[in-house]
Amino acid sequence: MKPLKAIRRLAGAGLSALALTAQAASVPPGGYVLGNYTLYGLADSVTSFSGTGMYDGAGYNSPLANPVPVTDDRADTFYATLPYPGYSDVTLGLGFTTTRVVNGPGDDLAFLFTWDQTGNAMDVTVNGITQPLTLQTLRGCGTPTTQCVLDGMHWGFLPTGLPRIYDNNLLLVGLADLSDFGVAPGADLPGDVRLHLHQGGSGTNVVVFNLAGAMHVAPVPVPAAFWLMASGLGLLGAGAWRRRS
Numbered sequence: 130m131k132p133l134k135a136i137r138r139l140a141g142a143g144l145s146a147l148a149l150t151a152q153a154a155s156v157p158p159g160g161y162v163l164g165n166y167t168l169y170g171l172a173d174s175v176t177s178f179s180g181t182g183m184y185d186g187a188g189y190n191s192p193l194a195n196p197v198p199v200t201d202d203r204a205d206t207f208y209a210t211l212p213y214p215g216y217s218d219v220t221l222g223l224g225f226t227t228t229r230v231v232n233g234p235g236d237d238l239a240f241l242f243t244w245d246q247t248g249n250a251m252d253v254t255v256n257g258i259t260q261p262l263t264l265q266t267l268r269g270c271g272t273p274t275t276q277c278v279l280d281g282m283h284w285g286f287l288p289t290g291l292p293r294i295y296d297n298n299l300l301l302v303g304l305a306d307l308s309d310f311g312v313a314p315g316a317d318l319p320g321d322v323r324l325h326l327h328q329g330g331s332g333t334n335v336v337v338f339n340l341a342g343a344m345h346v347a348p349v350p351v352p353a354a355f356w357l358m359a360s361g362l363g364l365l366g367a368g369a370w371r372r373r374s
Contacts, residue, residue: 164277165269166239166302168342170228172322175208175221182210182219182326182336207243207282209337212328223322223341230318232307233345240303240324241267241339243279248329249336251303255310256319262303276300279339300339317347 210219230237240251242264251262270277280296287293312319326336 163239163241163269163342164267164300164302165273166304166342166344168239168344169346170225170230170343172223172225172341173228174224174226174321176224179220181215181217182208207337207339208326209335210326210328211335212330212333216328218328219326219336221324221326221338223324225318225343228343229347230307230343231345231347232312232314232316232318235306235344236304237307237318237345238305238322238341238343240305240341242301242303243282243298243337243339244301244334245299246301246334246336248333250327250329251336251338252325252327253303253305253310254323254325255305255307256312258310259323259325260305260309262305262324264301264303267300267302318343 208219208221210216238253240253240262242251246264251264252259253262254260267277268274277300278296279298279300282295282298283292284295285293307316307318308314322341324338324341326338328336
């Protein structure tokens with residue numbers, strides 16, 4: 130199954146734009162629908178700050194990557210750390226370079242994970258404050274209580290060298306309220322978000338992080354120089370119109 134179809138199954142046609150990177154895709158009217166949640170911006174700058182993990186996305190597979198830039202935000206790609214020798218806990222820096230995230234009512238950030246994460250742990254650091262991230266099953270695909278799954282996930286390779294594709298993968302979501310990190314109501318997200326992925330050790334599942342999104346955003350201010358340029362172009366257009374009339 131192609132990734133785009135997998136995304137549509139994940140949360141309906143409203144999430145199909147997630148098949149593009151955040152840099153290339155404008156936020157559709159109403160935002161991205163992620164189960165019972167709506168995201169109005171995606172983390173579009175992701176960097177591994179510490180630890181040794183694995184990134185898989187956009188045809189690029191990098192085992193034991195440390196550090197590696199992670200800039201693909203598709204839900205069917207991921208950054209992972211495994212409970213095997215050579216891998217360790219990972220800290221990721223998540224940036225919203227094209228979105229102005231603000232502290233609104235209730236939860237502000239959503240983090241998407243794949244597969245059962247029992248025994249593993251995730252922490253989020255914002256504004257110098259670290260809080261644990263509690264995961265829950267992502268629901269809202271079809272009905273408010275219907276469990277969401279992800280099809281078309283690439284994990285490893287077949288003996289033929291072709292990618293191994295898994296369907297019907299469990300999806301989990303963790304939510305964060307910026308108020309819990311000392312951010313005032315209505316204030317902007319102060320800097321990037323640090324996401325810490327902690328392995329539970331032998332017997333636990335792989336930690337698989339897919340993407341992060343914002344539920345409350347504000348318009349990005351337009352530089353004054355843009356308005357001066359636009360004003361000049363408008364006057365030029367008006368002058369041309371008068372000459373043609």
